[in-house]
């Protein structure tokens with residue numbers, strides 16, 4: 111492990127179980143706001159909904175950022191959308207690519223996933239202790255696991271050039287800092303909402319909302335100021351979709 115001397119600290123590992131897990135350990139020991147944890151590979155990378163995140167060495171970016179917001183825990187779920195927006199901008203700045211967002215927080219290029227985000231929060235007595243925001247970005251061309259092969263893509267493949275992982279991480283962290291500060295200043299997603307909506311890959315298209323209790327279809331109409339997806343039902347009513355155990359798909363598949 112090597113720790114850069116600049117503040118806030120950046121912990122750079124060759125191998126970790128999971129950058130989110132290490133970030134939580136460091137946060138519990140008092141690591142300051144803005145601490146970044148990266149690993150070249152993860153042995154137990156975590157995805158959303160208990161899935162694993164395959165994390166081979168020398169290929170991708172796996173990082174987690176520790177933030178210590180002062181807002182109420184109810185607002186923390188919006189950080190995932192802030193992160194998705196920032197990652198999209200950071201990737202665009204560094205690569206010239208134009209990733210879209212599959213609500214709430216998958217980044218996609220040409221209908222294939224290029225980045226996933228996992229946000230975890232620690233709350234004590236109704237107060238946020240810390241939030242860790244982890245992201246995995248597919249950078250190098252690679253053979254994805256069979257179940258992902260037709261719906262994952264790497265940045266190198268998408269732009270036909272070798273992307274510099276360190277520069278990309280810096281660009282993403284800078285974009286996040288900007289969006290995070292704006293989010294804390296306004297307390298809502300209002301200031302990035304239009305921009306986020308423009309990046310939504312399913313905007314104004316029919317989607318299938320898969321909830322634990324069943325599924326329904328509607329037209330995706332963008333997000334609210336608090337991050338719910340607005341889905342227009344066949345009778346014209348708008349139904350708000352809350353992130354969590356819900357999955358929103360295009361009617362023909364992943365996007």
Ligand code: BTN
Pocket residue numbers: 127128129130131152154155156157158159161163171172173174216225226227228244245246247
């Ligand atoms: C998803 O399911 O789309 C979220 C994937 C998040 C993966 C990243 S890789 C870095 C960080 N550490 C983890 O264990 N998970 C996140």
